[in-house]
Amino acid sequence: MKTTTIPNRSEVPTEYTWDLSSLYPSDEAWYKDLDLYEEKEKLIGNFRGTLGASAEKLADWLDFYRDLGILEERLAYYCELRQTEDEGAAAARAMTGRFTIIHARINTACAWAIPEIQAIPDERMAQFLEHPRLEEYRIYLKKILRWKPHILSDREERLIAMMSESEGTCQEAFSVLTNVDIDFGSIDTPEGPRPLSQSTWSSFMEKPDRDLRRRAYKAFYQQFEQHKNTLATLYAGSVKQDVIKARLRGFPSARAMALFPDRVDEAVYDNLVATVNRNLGPLHRYYELRKRVLGVPELRHYDVYVPLVQSVKRTTPWEEAVDIISKALAPLGEEYVHTLRSGLLGRWADRYENKGKRSGAFSAGSYTGLPYILMNYKEDVIRDVFTLAHEGGHSMHSWYSSRNNPFMHYGYTIFEAEVASTFNEELLFRYLEQEAETKEMKTYLINKRIDDILATLYRQTMFAEYEQRIHSLEEAGEPLTVDRLRSEYRTLLEKYFGPAMVFEPESDMEGLRIPHFYRAFYVYKYATGISASLALAERVLSGGEKERADYFTFLKSGGSRYPIEALQVAGVDMGSPEPIAQACQTFAQLVERLEQLLG
Known part of the structure; x- marks a missing residue:
């Protein structure tokens, strides 16, 4: 997509943007699941004090916590990816803000769990780890137990969780x-003024015109200096x-x-x-x-x-x-190439820069969604x-x-x-x-x-x-x-x-x-x-x-x-x-x- 100006998000053709429907088909669907996520907070306390009773009780909690985590990840990825599309968009920032508040509260409500798991006597935990229902959690539990020297009391962990929002x-x-x-402004070039941004910066720095590079460099860092x-x-x-x-x-x-x-x-x-x-x-x-x-x-x-x-x-x-x-x-191999190629020509990637879009590039792969890619692709770079x-x-x-x-x-x-x-x-x-x-x-x-x-x-x-x-x-x-x-x-x-x-x-x-x-x-x-x-x-x-x-x-x-x-x-x-x-x-x-x- 060739452009001499940075378009607004609404001006970018749909086929050049990522399709987040593998996470949620719409913001409305996301909000519906956010309500469900918030409702699950009421159930967390039911498990407290039961984890050391038996392997089955521990597995019951981990099943709940796993499903909560999958839902939480979907919610987080969707609102965060929506926000990266335009950092100034009020609707996306509101979604991220609301999720962050609820997420912090649920983290606080779950703060007792890891200390309670770590309080299970070593001999009993060794027996638990052999139980078939805990097979998929064995690695996770061993990693938790490794943290035992650095986990604080229930009350202290709760306080730390309450601070996580900030x-x-x-x-x-x-x-x-x-x-x-x-606002980094624009740079005069032989082709006319061109916008300077954190994304266009790399393109300017590769230009053969040394004076153009110098002016772009100075203008760019002047803003950081200020x-x-x-x-x-x-x-x-x-x-x-x-x-x-x-x-x-x-x-x-x-x-x-x-x-x-x-x-x-x-x-x-x-x-x-x-x-x-x-x-x-x-x-x-x-x-x-x-x-x-x-x-x-x-x-x-x-x-x-x-x-x-x-x-x-x-x-x-x-x-x-x-x-x-x-x-x-x-x-x-063919499988690797075909999968990646289909995704890049499909809508795994958000391809080009738009106003307010997060600079740089990243991949965002989750358990249930597609492995999305944010780009600010320039054809001449x-x-x-x-x-x-x-x-x-x-x-x-x-x-x-x-x-x-x-x-x-x-x-x-x-x-x-x-x-x-x-x-x-x-x-x-x-x-x-x-x-x-x-x-x-x-x-x-x-x-x-x-x-x-x-x-x-x-x-x-x-x-x-x-x-x-x-x-x-x-x-x-x-x-x-x-x-x-x-x-x-x-x-x-x-x-x-x-x-x-x-x-x-x-x-x-x-x-x-x-x-x-x-x-x-x-x-x-x-x-x-x-x-x-x-x-x-x-x-x-x-x-x-x-x-x-x-x-x-x-x-x-x-x-x-x-x-x-x-x-x-x-x-x-x-x-x-x-x-x-x-x-x-x-x-x-x-x-x-x-x-x-x-x-």
């Missing part, structure tokens, strides 16, 4: 500020919540609490940062190459996304992108073809997980999710490089792949290092002022980008515009994910049926295994720093190939 306030305010309230105190206050508030919650639950740090659910040792996080820091040489070498090829006296922050091969122009309509992705993923393959990987992971596991443990971790998505990107790159008919196209694609690995491995590790620094400051009692947040981020910018880069005064505002920081210690999983996926892609493509079957065992495992174990089944050990080092080596080899192609 937990997302900082993130919600950040989203409204950056997606709705801030809201620096609000942004810093919101992020500092989010960090404080992380630290308080960790202390309440008896964890030594916010990071330890964040890694605990996945049973990931903090050494995995430290190994990632340390290994990448030991391999910054190829990254600095790449930026030096950029500086030489672009012929600029000083490399600036707005110079790092523009393709080094300017002669290659490519426009890829949505349907063509789906064709390319289908061919690239052929090694995964080849990165968006890779993004579509990436989100398709997430959606297919959800597709297989939901069809091979019971609800209570079908959900895979984010640690695993980033493997399935970046695996698809690697297959897409290899396919496009193989099909490239000219040296220019091959050079362009290698440059593109370098930039993708850089963004996922190096950049996300920089983000992870920043998160750890900021949370450590809060835990040490250091005030998180706007100047301190910016100085910490600038230090990391200078370390990761190296001596070739000259930053703007406002460049360190980047650290206050990253949405993922509001989900603490999340971004490191991108870096571990791409390291695992590079190893697995090589294993699948160079192997046979067993290697492919191992990968599908991973896709189907859902939450039946912890992520390190699930990846070991697939054929890679993320408990070791070796996959990270190999990923850095792959990056170094690509940089060397690019140097040779560019002469």
Whole structure:
């Protein structure tokens, strides 16, 4: 869909939007189920005090809680996806607001359950776990029991549950500020004024006109600069919540609490940062190459996304992108490709930008609904073809997980999710490089792949290092002022980008515009994910049926295994720093190939 202006939501053709009817056919149907959800609150108390009586009584509660959870997930996904269509739409925000209130109340009403389960004597629980009626809940129960040292009393858990409604306030305010309230204006181009937004930003940064990039960069960051105190206050508030919650639950740090659910040792996080820091040489070498090829006296922050091969122009309509992705993923078999292709050409995806729509891209797979994809697809940005393959990987992971596991443990971790998505990107790159008919196209694609690995491995590790620094400051009692947040981020910018880069005064505002920081210690999983996926892609493509079957065992495992174990089944050990080092080596080899192609 070509457009020179950003349309209103009502102006987007229906066939380009997602069809949420697999969740609910209408808002009215959603409200009807919301009433049913609210009514179920009255039944929760009937189970209290019964869970330790027998395996059957425990199973009765878990059956009720499972059905409540399935209903809750459907309600949540529908209203949240509706809200992302237009963050300023009052009707969708009202739905989300009402659900959030009821959800918080039901969470509070259920707060007694986990402590009561954990109070069941170990010997009796061991007997319960052997009962046939608890078979589908066995993994879920074992995960609950693992949390036993960090679960508080019934009264304390109830108080925490009552506070849950306000937990997302900082993130919600950040989203409204950056997606709705801030007007980034427009940029004058040779084709006339073009709107600047968080979605069009990436397109501007890839333009060959350096002055255009500079003006877009300055205009973009000027808006963040004008809201620096609000942004810093919101992020500092989010960090404080992380630290308080960790202390309440008896964890030594916010990071330890964040890694605990996945049973990931903090050494995995430290190994990632340390290994990448030991391999910054190829990254600095790449930026030096950029500086030489672009012929600029000083490399600036707005110079790092523009393709080094300017002669290659490519426009890829949505349907063509789906064709390319289908061919690239052929090694995964007919079923995988047919399912994904049908979804992308059907209405799994909300394809294009509209006013108020949430920026970026994501996949939203649930147990009962289709694995939806939000895109802000631009035909002239080849990165968006890779993004579509990436989100398709997430959606297919959800597709297989939901069809091979019971609800209570079908959900895979984010640690695993980033493997399935970046695996698809690697297959897409290899396919496009193989099909490239000219040296220019091959050079362009290698440059593109370098930039993708850089963004996922190096950049996300920089983000992870920043998160750890900021949370450590809060835990040490250091005030998180706007100047301190910016100085910490600038230090990391200078370390990761190296001596070739000259930053703007406002460049360190980047650290206050990253949405993922509001989900603490999340971004490191991108870096571990791409390291695992590079190893697995090589294993699948160079192997046979067993290697492919191992990968599908991973896709189907859902939450039946912890992520390190699930990846070991697939054929890679993320408990070791070796996959990270190999990923850095792959990056170094690509940089060397690019140097040779560019002469």
